[in-house]
Amino acid sequence: MKEKIYNVMPIFIQNLTCTLKGSIEKNRRLGGNFPKYYQQLLKSQFLSEQEINDFQVNKLKNVLIYCNENIPYYQKIFKKLNFIPEDVTSIKDLEKLPILTKEDVRNNYEELINPNFNDKVLHSHTSGSTGKSLKFLFSEDAVQYRWALWFRHKHRFGIEPNDAYATFTGLAAIPLNQKRPPYWRENYAMKQTIFTMHHINRDTVPYIVERLNKGGFKYYSGYPSILYNLAVIIDDLGLEMKRPPKVIFTGAEALLDYQREKISNVFNCLVTDQYGFSEGCGNASRCEHDLFHEDFEYGILECHKPIANSDGTYTGDVLATGFTNLAMPFIRYQVGDTATWIDKKCECGRESKAIIQVNGRNEDYVITPEGNKILRFDYIFKDTDSVFESQIVQKKLGEIVIRIVKRNNYTDKDEKNITHLVHSKISPNLKVFYEYVSEIEREATGKFRAVKSYIK
Numbered sequence: 001m002k003e004k005i006y007n008v009m010p011i012f013i014q015n016l017t018c019t020l021k022g023s024i025e026k027n028r029r030l031g032g033n034f035p036k037y038y039q040q041l042l043k044s045q046f047l048s049e050q051e052i053n054d055f056q057v058n059k060l061k062n063v064l065i066y067c068n069e070n071i072p073y074y075q076k077i078f079k080k081l082n083f084i085p086e087d088v089t090s091i092k093d094l095e096k097l098p099i100l101t102k103e104d105v106r107n108n109y110e111e112l113i114n115p116n117f118n119d120k121v122l123h124s125h126t127s128g129s130t131g132k133s134l135k136f137l138f139s140e141d142a143v144q145y146r147w148a149l150w151f152r153h154k155h156r157f158g159i160e161p162n163d164a165y166a167t168f169t170g171l172a173a174i175p176l177n178q179k180r181p182p183y184w185r186e187n188y189a190m191k192q193t194i195f196t197m198h199h200i201n202r203d204t205v206p207y208i209v210e211r212l213n214k215g216g217f218k219y220y221s222g223y224p225s226i227l228y229n230l231a232v233i234i235d236d237l238g239l240e241m242k243r244p245p246k247v248i249f250t251g252a253e254a255l256l257d258y259q260r261e262k263i264s265n266v267f268n269c270l271v272t273d274q275y276g277f278s279e280g281c282g283n284a285s286r287c288e289h290d291l292f293h294e295d296f297e298y299g300i301l302e303c304h305k306p307i308a309n310s311d312g313t314y315t316g317d318v319l320a321t322g323f324t325n326l327a328m329p330f331i332r333y334q335v336g337d338t339a340t341w342i343d344k345k346c347e348c349g350r351e352s353k354a355i356i357q358v359n360g361r362n363e364d365y366v367i368t369p370e371g372n373k374i375l376r377f378d379y380i381f382k383d384t385d386s387v388f389e390s391q392i393v394q395k396k397l398g399e400i401v402i403r404i405v406k407r408n409n410y411t412d413k414d415e416k417n418i419t420h421l422v423h424s425k426i427s428p429n430l431k432v433f434y435e436y437v438s439e440i441e442r443e444a445t446g447k448f449r450a451v452k453s454y455i456k
């Protein structure tokens with residue numbers, strides 16, 4: 001209903017609506033304790049390894065004591081295990097506690113809520129790759145802390161909280177049936193110009209580039225799949241980016257290598273991202289040297305059941321214990337991702353734990369006949385410029401369907417080549433089928449899924 005009314009409003013009223021919403025949102029993000037947290041975080045990122053450890057042990061102890069006093073779910077668990085939070089002296093003590101799965105959160109939702117919490121609370125949820133969403137509560141203060149953290153990441157690349165930016169989103173800020181420019185909306189409160197994926201195509205992009213070239217945008221932020229599509233079209237049409245942003249931050253989906261390369265080339269700037277999840281109990285942000293550093297002030301990211309790799313790195317499930325969201329604290333929460341950690345002194349000088357790669361963000365995977373789980377296929381398409389977009393779908397064990405949006409130069413040879421790469425790099429026994437489509441539909445949230453599995 002709201003959307004229907006919005007869609008028939010004149011554009012300047014739509015801009016005003018975006019601005020009003022933006023003004024409320026800005027206050028929610030950058031109000032309250034945001035300035036204080038932001039300043040603290042800018043300094044604390046350079047603490048020494050020992051100081052970081054002391055900080056985390058102290059925070060962990062306090063959070064566990066707090067949970068023991070306030071959260072029925074943890075009171076029960078601690079009592080059963082005879083666990084005394086006051087005795088915590090090391091991060092390793094976490095291992096005495098059980099893992100919190102998504103199913104545990106669903107089944108114990110009421111008991112995980114802090115009944116004594118007076119601060120204002122927001123209802124949030126994740127979308128989840130299987131369509132099964134997860135509800136949880138988030139305190140307003142925790143929202144501000146998280147934005148301070150996210151702006152600390154941006155600060156590493158020369159961006160400040162009030163800088164003008166362009167957002168590329170899957171949300172429907174522009175009526176779908178609009179056929180004339182402007183293909184964007186303005187949120188003056190946040191100096192944000194909003195572009196949506198539904199209006200990025202060969203007809204609209206020349207106008208979009210004109211708007212981007214008018215400039216004033218210090219940075220862009222958005223889904224990598226949308227920015228990638230835009231970059232491909234700009235390149236195809238031979239349009240020129242006259243005033244590139246300083247930096248592009250991607251989010252919501254994993255940033256694939258080929259996307260990063262293309263976006264970086266076309267917009268002539270650095271592309272970076274961070275590792276986070278809506279549950280807000282852990283985060284890691286890339287530094288200037290491209291490593292993800294654990295945002296240790298925000299929570300602990302444990303590497304569960306680590307497997308040592310030959311290059312000295314180690315890979316395991318991500319478990320997150322948050323420090324800031326006291327409305328519904330998550331302890332040892334199984335995010336559903338795996339990541340690869342590295343013991344290395346980073347040249348940037350930060351000494352918090354470092355992650356080189358996040359191997360899946362609640363993403364689907366393909367199971368090969370040999371039983372391997374394959375999360376990423378992007379390197380199969382890395383050297384071909386004849387595929388606009390692709391998606392791997394698995395409905396049956398032993399076979400996959402590759403859905404492809406062709407570009408004009410796509411030939412039978414490309415198909416043979418892709419099959420060959422799948423057989424040589426992924427599995428010689430995996431049957432490969434093709435489906436050629438004009439577009440690949442997005443999830444309800446606008447997210448693009450590179451791999452979709454119907455095998456559960």
Ligand SMILES: [Zn+2]
Pocket residue numbers: 287288289290291293346347348349350
């Ligand atoms: Zn670093």
